[in-house]
Amino acid sequence: MATIKLENLTKKFDKVIAVNKVSLTINDGEFIILLGPSGCGKTTTLLTIAGIYKPTAGAIYMNGMLMNNIPPRYRKIGMVFQNYALYPHMTVFENIAFPLRTLKNISKNDVKIRVEELAKKMRITSLLERKPSELSGGQQQRVAIARALAKEPQTLLFDEPLSNLDAKLRIVMRGELKRLQETLGITTVYVTHDQSEAMALADRIAVFNHGLLQQVGSPEEVYYSPRNIFVAGFLGSPSMNFLRDTHLRREKGKTYVEKEGKKLVEIPPQNLNKLKDDSDRNLILGFRPEDCEIVSSGEMGIPAKIYLLERLGREIIVNVEAFGNIFKVIANPDSEFEKEENVILKIDPRRMHLFDSKTEEAIL
């Protein structure tokens, strides 16, 4: 199928640098997700892979071949757009058949067979005679996917395909997409700003911000070992809690994170060698809402006060106030808390993160 290699890919629009020296290798059959907030360069990267945009600098290789100036139609790709971009004047059948008509030596009957096969796969057989305007969002989505698959592309590109669907349908389509990609085994590049979508679908996630590639890795890697504050904060919902102005403190062979003289958490000895930098610097302590618990008293931890409870049924999101910050903590739904109650926030020492406050890079 296809491997895609981006080498220092740069795209400028006038003076704005949309994509800045991105290097990324996408393996054959891989489902990779480009994740980031809007305007981070992920869609521009995707459109450059598609050949809609030409790179300003750098290179795109597909199966080892330089593709910089190759028009989209020769790249053996299929693409699904956020607004589906179906041809409104054609029926569903015509939409799916449209890419096929560019193939040489394909008979009318072969087109029909192929379209019907795709329609069956996407479960839209009953809609073939309709116009796109007569379809619901989810149905248009299926047509768009069928059209993208028509020519058996080597690479599938998705640009925020689920954003226009309602929340419930989005979850359904998400599952179907994953299943489809696994059965077909087509290399897939998928753009989204939804971190849960990325976690659910991707083999690997490439996190973008300000046109720069922040981190590439499996969902677990980017979730559990974020390389910097941006990645740490972007993945996960509610997002990671950060406590600024913390320092390292060594006492009797143990290393603690402290703030204003208070020991917050001890770094486990087996993690000390992972500590990239142990000088006495201003640090940011990061911990996820699920990686801490609220206890009534204790030696070590963040002294906090209960601020607000968000009861979600399956869990409670407890908002606590500490050092002038509001932290979110996921707690068991049966736990009882009083507002304004003084508590201690105990952080799971194996799951904590430390960032340099200047560079915002992770040091643990």
Next chain:
Amino acid sequence: MIKKEDYKLGFLQRNSSKIFNLTVYSILIILSSPIVLAYAWLFMRSFSTGMKHGFIPIGLTFNNWRFMWEQISGLPNVWHVTLNTIVLGGSVAGVVLLVSSMAGFALSRFTFKGQGKLLLLILMLHAFPTVSLMVAIFYILRITHLLNSLLGVILLRASMDIPWATWVIKGFYDGIPREIEWAGAIDGYSRIAVWRKVLLPMVKPGLIVIGVFEFLSGWSEFIFITTFIFSNKWWTLSQYTYTALGGYRFADYGLLTAISVWYILPVTVLFIFANKYMTQMSLGGIKG
């Protein structure tokens, strides 16, 4: 609790939308009646020998329509003239459609230096009164040997209308999302093929509107015909009607009305056919 007494409405309130419609239609009917009555008069007069009190037709006759089957002195063969008019209208529509459908696409999709200024210039060109250009046009036509030729008039009329048509069709192109074009490119088509197979069908309402307007523009062209055409071999119906109107010492109203009806008939038919698309004009609109 909402009680029934609370929402009891008066007669005017209950029928407010009906009264509104009635008022609007009454005003519209009154305002348009002079034009409608004028056409009705024209039509009836062309089939009668005279009008009693000026507006009651008397005596059914087809004599007024004799220009269709016999030679009228001073006027060329009407069928030949009609054919010329159709050729003029059709060619103007064809040339304008060809140029504006491509120019509008380019203006909508490509960004280049001075694009905004070019767009303004195009509008300004359209605003110049044609008559002010007559002398210059005469010279150009003479140099290019297009004086006294229908082709000259076709090109003139088309070049006058292309700016307007380009603006209109650009508005339609602007309404098409880029993604549709991209999808076409990814589906395996060249830019020109995407334009032809995807975009043109999508701006079809605009093309029909332009086609109809331009056909009519050619159909009703008079100034260029009367100025640059010297032989009645290349007359069109506008010149024919004008001559019938002014060329006689004794005005034959029956003949005149019949010629006028003949002249406006195809236009009416065309409008009825294109009515559906005319109303869609506002959808495409003109956006800067």
